[in-house]
Amino acid sequence: MASGNGYSGKILKVDLTTGKFETILTEKYKSWGGGHGIGSALFFDLCEDKTIKGTDPGNVVTIMASPLSGTLAPSVAGRCEVQGIGIQAYPIGWFTRSNFGGRFSTQLKFAGWDGIVLMGKSPKQVWLNIINGEVKLQDATDLWGLNTRETQEEIWASVEPSKKDNDWTNLGQSRDSGRTTQRPAVLTTGPNAERFGPMAALIHDAGNGAGQGGFGGVFASKNLKAVSVLGTGGVAIADPKALMAARLWSNSYSFAGHHDDPAEYVGLTSFGSTPGKPLAPMQDTPEGVKSRPQGCVGCIRSCRGRTDTGQGNESQCVDFFWYDAHDVKAHGKITDAAPRATDAIQLSGVNAFAVEAATLWLEQLYNKGILGKGKAIDSNLPFDKFGSGEWAEAFINCIITQTDIGKELCKGVAQAALAWGRLEIDTTSGILPLQEWGLPQHYDARTEVEWGYGSLMGERDINEHDFNWHVYWTPTIAGLFGVEPAVSAQRLAEIFAKKMIPYNDPMAINYSDEGIYSESMAKTVAWHRHYTRFYKQAMGFCDWGWADFVNPYGPEHEGMTSVGENKFINAVIGGNMTFAEGMEVGRRIWNLDRAIWILQGRHRDIEKFTEYNYTTGAQPGMTTYEAPYTMPVFENNEWSYKSVAGRILDRQKSEDWKTLFFKVEGWDVKSGWPTRETLEKLDLANVADALEKAGKLGASA
């Protein structure tokens, strides 16, 4: 029988330098929940010098599952968290995180591990092979130049040499050493990823990627090509009956329980979404291509697809978006250029967001005559065929082979702009929308401030859609269709206020010109940081299923959030954790992360958006999402939905907002550094000591 409740009980520590393995007992870190919480705590304890670069052998990388991985918690079980010092952000590669789905975290749990810690640097190219409790570092010389699919197929064949079709494979010598019909779950880098590190993602199966941070490059810098894991054990559940009951209860909030009466809902939601719809366009494939919905382990949402051409398998959203609009512009419809472009990044292990921003920018430079054959930025890429599959493949190829403009782009988008002398000019005009920390704008900081502020106070594009579906997409889409959103702005504010424990602020989602600088918005951003740190990144609740604020099937459109999450956590782990208690663990994790950034050099003085955010409104074609940006506002004592597109941020008001935010967090308003009092309340006295020693402890008010 599996032991423990939710936890496998051990974490695998791999010293790549010496080739030695150690076991860390999870028990010591359980107060951090799992995933990101344990990852941050391990990093804090094990990374001796946190000011090093991400490619330094001293960098510590954690790959963490959650206690809910490999369980029936819906749209939770398949997520996996990767952390360490990143190499993508500019000018500092912050301690950062990325996250991917699929089956890796599940197999890790079934193999008996809650996570993996990678330390040091291997003297030769290796891959890590985990089969239940048996762990080996194997030679990767022959895998090093292979793409992500080739690598995985080679590893599958090597781990299960006797596997026939879908048959059972016995792992090990004894008949009781475990059997499985499943393939090993492999997390891999693209070919020679150390050469395009800041652009390099980690890829698992066909379409799961940990894209942000450049962790593909960090792996490669450690001479590590891939990690493979296969397990035949199980995850013990504290209260199996409660878990089954909770799962079936959640069906009533999802398409799963409504095949006979699917919701008619204009807009985007999370848990209540129909598989593939209304996000079907995100599986951009040419007309006539057939597909199935496809989901990570345990998902009720199944947001991706697999096609009858095999193109675009398991990809969605920005995996397609980086090129689909260019395909449509060139051909009037989706052709196979979009899925070819998608497969190009998945097979090469290149970060989709980075190439999306780069492509929009390069097109501008080409149109302005700055880039092209014999131009200031010389390039032989076939720009006359921009929008074709050929261009997309040539572009990705130039990055991974460091040829043509790939010679600079392989170092990152901001770094290439710097090398070409365009960083300042193009991030001032906004044609290169690197919103904060040299990272591509995703949602607009000027309009949807919780996204922008969250990214700025943190270290990366947050990529958390908790608010986004409801405060931006739904009213915007409803507006485009000329219908009233199903939920009024006032009701929306009520739902958010009710669920945003402990603040419960009725003005939480006021995106008016005043609201975005208010104390309410400071609490909203703090709530979001704490919620996602614990529930999403530590426990694994998927960004596309959770938070469940507005749900087309819920009573008066109210989703499961603040009730649902802990039903699953408590059924799996046991105990009776309240939603508020989970939020406190999130606050604790967030403070630890903040402390690590401070040790790396963070100060409020450098927490500023790129120039264009203070000087220009969103320009159509320059950013990813330039729809009307209709949002809930409270003006003249009334809630309404209103387009706030074109807004620019006021420099001083943004600074004043930061002060409000630091007050809400209990941090020194002058520096943005946590105080001893705040840290000790979170049982982080050792972190306060470390900050004090570095001369970076916030002064108490």
Add this chain to the structure above:
Amino acid sequence: MVDKNINPTEEAASADQKGTLSRRQFLTGFGLLGGGLALGGLVGGAFLLPDQVVAIQASDGYLLVDTKKCAGCTSCMMACSLTHHGETNMSLSRIQITQDPFGKFPDDISIAQCRQCPYPSCVEACPTGAMHVDKATGVRTVDADKCVGCERCVNACPFTPSRTLWNFEEKHSQKCDLCKDTPFWDEDGGPDGKRACEEVCSMGAIKFTKELPVQSEDGYEADLRTGTVWDTLGFDGAPKSGGHLG
């Protein structure tokens, strides 16, 4: 309890060499004579007709699966092991989903569920009557206490992967019992109750039926899509696409 750490078939072979035979080995060896010699009472659920033909009671129900609807989430596998064993463990699931992430729809996914065969080779192969037909429901299932661990049922199932599986944690064979015996679930299972895999499948890719389904080489012929909400989802047909919003 017998020692199930060792496969008795292998042990029987070595015992033969030594010229000794235990009761368990006798039973094991008896099974080797083949299914034609089935005895009432030894093979549960089978009964002897006057003309010596063995007739086996049909199952009261069957699991239909439509692999084209399946999203590969493996929730059914986790629900199966959770309700039967109190843990989520794919290796103990009586329904197996296998897939190739790089494969082409619809051949990228297979669902292997027990067919509750009219003439179940697994039941026939069992030397002790552990694998039997449940009298009340017709379900082909294992009495774990009687299982000696010879794995003949596992090897006898004509399908790949075998629908009978070796529970290497508890050391007995097991197979789909249509959730008749689910100690870790509040619901009643079995043909007249609910099935865990069917209940959790968010795609509706698994459906219970009381009618004996039409079979082909590949499995039951099941289309659980046509005439359902699936028709409007855009799957199994191109999703309408034309770039993203905005």
